[in-house]
Amino acid sequence: MSTLLLIGTYIFPLWSITVEAPQYPEGLGIYIRINTVDGHAKNDLKNLNLVNHYIGMKEIVPESIPELKFMPPIVGFLMVSGLLVAWKGGKKSLYIWLTFFSLLAVAGLIDFYLWNYDFGHNLDTEHAAIKIEGMTYQPPLFGTKTMLNFVTTSLPSWGGISAFVSIFLGYFVVFQTWRDKQSS
Numbered sequence: 001m002s003t004l005l006l007i008g009t010y011i012f013p014l015w016s017i018t019v020e021a022p023q024y025p026e027g028l029g030i031y032i033r034i035n036t037v038d039g040h041a042k043n044d045l046k047n048l049n050l051v052n053h054y055i056g057m058k059e060i061v062p063e064s065i066p067e068l069k070f071m072p073p074i075v076g077f078l079m080v081s082g083l084l085v086a087w088k089g090g091k092k093s094l095y096i097w098l099t100f101f102s103l104l105a106v107a108g109l110i111d112f113y114l115w116n117y118d119f120g121h122n123l124d125t126e127h128a129a130i131k132i133e134g135m136t137y138q139p140p141l142f143g144t145k146t147m148l149n150f151v152t153t154s155l156p157s158w159g160g161i162s163a164f165v166s167i168f169l170g171y172f173v174v175f176q177t178w179r180d181k182q183s184s
Contacts, residue, residue: 002082002165002166002167002168002169002170002173003078003079003082003083003085003086003166004079004083005162005163005165005166005169006075006078006079006082006162006163006166007079007162008158008159008161008162008163009034009075009159009160009162009163010034010072010075010159011158011159012157012158012159012162013031013032013033013157013158013159013160014031014032014033014034014156014157014159014160014163015031015032015112015154015155015156015157015160016029016030016031016032016040016153016154016155016156016157017029017030017032017139017152017153017154018040018152018153019048019051019150019151019152020150020151020153021149021150021151022149024047024051027040028040028041028044028047028048028051029041029044029048030044030045030048030060031157032112032157033068033159034068034071034072034075034159035068035069035071035072036062036068037060037062037065037068038062045060048060052119052137053128053129054128054129054130055123055128055129055130055135055137056123056124056125056126056127056128056131057119057120057123057124057137058118058119058122058124060119065115067108067111067115071108074104075163078097078100078101078104081097081100082097082101082170085097091174091177094170094173094174094177095174097170098167098170098171098174101166101167101170102167105163105167109141112141113141116138116139116140116141116154117138119137119138119139120136120137120138120139121136121138123136123137132148135147135148139152139154140152140153140154141154142154142155142156143155
């Protein structure tokens with residue numbers, strides 16, 4: 001069951017980043033999907049790239065992000081291997097699958113943090129219209145952060161939540177198995 005929740009990562013965005021400012025009262029936002037990045041609204045990604053240009057950030061070009069090419073087959077492998085583990089059974093197989101899933105989840109979050117760090121710190125200050133010495137513009141991994149007059153919020157979206165629930169259910173099965181063994 002938990003493995004099937006990973007289908008949500010193909011259907012829904014994994015992550016959402018929104019930016020609000022006085023000049024954008026309705027906000028701008030991007031969705032990070034398993035294989036692309038797009039805007040909450042039609043021109044949000046384009047407008048966010050324009051705003052980012054003023055402070056020297058790189059343009060967000062989905063085709064240039066290698067992780068978006070690797071993620072669909074990796075999640076597909078997790079799904080197929082998880083279904084095999086559920087079908088064949090066995091605690092050892094479950095532990096191996098859950099460990100692999102956990103390592104991939106942690107690696108993905110670290111990679112996302114580093115991606116945010118790169119975009120927020122490696123600025124082209126020579127060509128930036130707005131230059132503030134020592135200022136960085138890294139969005140938070142989780143939560144909300146104010147940078148100048150911009151309020152940025154970064155949170156998992158429905159696809160990311162389905163992945164978190166999937167891994168949580170895997171750990172719940174391990175806990176239930178352990179608890180049943182303790183009571184016998």
